[in-house]
Amino acid sequence: MIGRFRFTEFQLLIVPSLATIIGLLTIYLASTGTLDWDWRDIWISIAFMGAVIAISLWFSVTKFAGDQVIFPLTALLCGVGLLVIQRLEPALAALGPGYALLPERQLLYLWVGLGMLAFVVVFIRRLDWLRRYKYTWAVGSILLMIVTMIFGTEVKGARLWLSVGPFTVQTSEIAKIGLVVFLAAYLAENEDLIVAKYRVGPFNFPPIPYLMPIVVMWAFSMLVVVAQNDLGTALLFFGVLLAMIYVASGRLSYVLVGLLSFAGAVVLAYQQFGRVQLRVQNWLDPWQDPLDTGFQQVQSEYAMASGGLFGSGLAFGSPGFIPEVHSDYVFAAVGEELGLLGTFAILMLFLILVFRGFFIAMQARDPFGRYLAAGLTSILAIQTLIILGGTVRLIPLTGITLPFVSAGGSSLLSNFLIIGLLLRVSDPRRTA
Amino acid sequence: MRSALRIVCMTAALAAIVYGLTAGSEWSDRRWLEALAATGVLLTIAWWPGGTRYFSVFNRSTLRLATILLVAFALISVQLVRVQIVQSSRTLDRQEITPDGQVVQNPRERLIGNTENRGAIYDRNGVVLVEQLGAGEETYRSYPAPAAHGLVGYYSPLLYGSTGLEAAYDDELAGREGENPVLEWLDGVLYQDQPGYDLNLTVDIGLQQLAVDMLGDRRGAAVLLDAETGAVVALAGTPTYDPNRLYTDGDTTEQRLTEVSAYWQQLVERSDAPLVLRAVDGLYVPGSTFKMLTASAVVDSGTSTPETFYRDEGILEVDGRVIIEQNRPDESRVDWTLEESFAYSLNVVFARIGLEIGADVLQEYANRFGFGEEPPIDVGATASQLTAPESRLVDSRTLVADTAFGQGELLVTPLQMALIGAAIANGGEIMEPYLVDSIVNGDGEVVEQHMPERWRDPMSAESAEAMQQLMVASASYGYAAGAQIEGLTVGGKTGTAEVGGGGEPHAWFVGYATDGERTYVTAVIVENGGAGSVAALPIGRELLAGAFAK
Known part of the structure; x- marks a missing residue:
């Protein structure tokens, strides 16, 4: 029993525990301006960390021997997100009834997400059922998105949400995992063929017939995403596809062809769609229209600039001035209150998570596990880069959540599922 | 490898x-x-x-x-x-005012809690220009000197941000700019308000008032500064606005807010731009006053001396553009020295000079005098332009000729013209212009004292001396002859800048006066004022005389 105790993980969990509990205490004391407090005032952080530690202990009890680093990393990122949401609560509550009890809801999502993660890690011993039904996942993902496109709920000009009873689900968050599972399974099956070349006379050709299913699946999903007016997700799907084809084939030429076609698509989209031009304009100079289309970006810029090196301190800034700060611009809120040190810390956490994910992929013994881990890690990495690059105005902004940190149920659950699958792949005693 | x-x-x-x-x-x-x-x-x-x-x-x-x-x-x-x-x-x-009068500013500026302790602003003799009055929730900011309006800016954090010195020294006036960053941070965390610092300006409110009075109800601007230190003695412009009526803070009542925004709307809708601080941000065609720069270029590059002769036959054709001379006092004479050409402001000669030294030299000297760069004055200033951003001097000989005598695509600020004058009067060196002489904390201790600093040295001392000869000639027998002041050496240059669109030309005067110990420079513009010698020169002369009378 002692030998199986996940001591590294347990030690690493000290950081998120202290950060979430002391952070919440800071927020509470700063907002009340007194030194009186009670354990009940910080129950949300305690409830969250309690669940995290309980799951870590359960991993030990069930003798789970997988990676011990990514779970604490995830907990810390989620903890920061939970802090930011609690800190933003007063500002958000003023926006309307839809924003009520946001921290409590986030806690609920976190619990459900943690439960799902634990379930995947502890009860799903084998992953080959994922591999076997690959076309089911692919077709299912695309159908789900088409259904959303037709019957979905429209929020801010984009139809990305599907109402299921009392819940609304962002279906692209489920589809992204479905498509990676399909790609991983397909690539694992046709590994050798994809690396092979066709010779026609003096020319080498890529094995086009074997790439076709990938391209078709991907084209379908892209089409749906573009029709949904969800450029961030389109960029994510595209990036993940390129990443997976590259790790499977090792051919930079595939990536180049992909990038060229992407460049072409961008130029075409720029000429065709006014909203794409608007995004490019707001990227290069949001000050051209600082009160309307550039408003959010300009406000985010003010927030980041006011943070400086150390930030204003949790609850001492005013990130509430940024519209959508809890979802698209959560990083700007971190920048204002925790400063450059805070934003660097978040970047480092994501970087370690991504490198750990690739490490798991390289350690995996079966091809499906390898591709699955690499694909899931690519999702996390590329999604992070798309939203952070947009927030700091390195690339045009496309609305997408910052994994684990942004408020939101669907993205939180799907990202927990990703971590669960990564942990599953990392188990050395897993039988394919 | x-x-x-x-x-x-x-x-x-x-x-x-x-x-x-x-x-x-x-x-x-x-x-x-x-x-x-x-x-x-x-x-x-x-x-x-x-x-x-x-x-x-x-x-x-x-x-x-x-x-x-x-x-x-x-x-x-x-x-x-x-x-x-x-x-x-x-x-x-970064703060911008959109054409329809909305203000883009950092919204955190609006969160000022208590402005009770905001600092005051004094002129160089201790006359109050801005102070915070009242106590508790009844505080308000008072701007008792109308001549300083515009220059000191307004302070309206709840609605329209702030401008002028109120904006440039916001941290100091609010007491945030502490000597010790750790203590400053602690004050913020413990919500302790520090008394704001006071500003002592270099401006003399009497001379500032003189400039405003002489501009009267005409639109225009006047700058007066000490050429040896860069201290700005007057920086006036008309029309302006009443900052008393724009003040807001955290305790401002609803009714007051309505009044303030009504006044603001009125200011924004006016066609004569009262919110622009004309002396540093107004861009105008300089007309003949620009010949100071062209002449400096031809002298300092070693091409000519004040005694060099130029031909002026009354007309000059440059690539199809015909320049007609209207300024010769004697139309039968065709040979003029550089000094005479400057004094009589001969456009044909200066067009010739421009073509003689060429686009590159003209561009180089414009850069040396600070064109294309925001002058480092503490209230901030707009950069002057030699040509429109999209065109280049080397591409067009007619543009070179027009620019050399002050038309073309030139757009300058009154401050920039005063700085050209300062270079001539101060041996070829331009000092950084400044408005705040010292900053004093709540205990009366000087926290910061301005030390004069050189901004740039566009030409040699010898060239500056030759340019002084031209300026003095212009002010003794040339068109700026009206600028003479008894007991002082005075140099000057007038300008009458064509503005197009059928409006009256802008009237300009740039000049300096010295008694051997002190040297003051002035630049005056009266928008659509007509002839420079009639509309602008008297204001400049009075300001120079006034500076020495103090």
């Missing part, structure tokens, strides 16, 4: 980042992004994983993918340094 390439790429990437970050506002966002993209490529080469020959395809490509993602994370980090540290104060100070 491989490692040498890595070192070269890494060094180049670091150099690009450091250079781009230190270039600050000189680099546009676009240029910075391009540099960052190039840095990304360099970093990818520098960090490309080596020694992977015996790795499996999967492991090798995964490592490479991880490297590319690492580069992307590194670029975001660099961008964060730029956004949060390097560009931080520039972003926070």
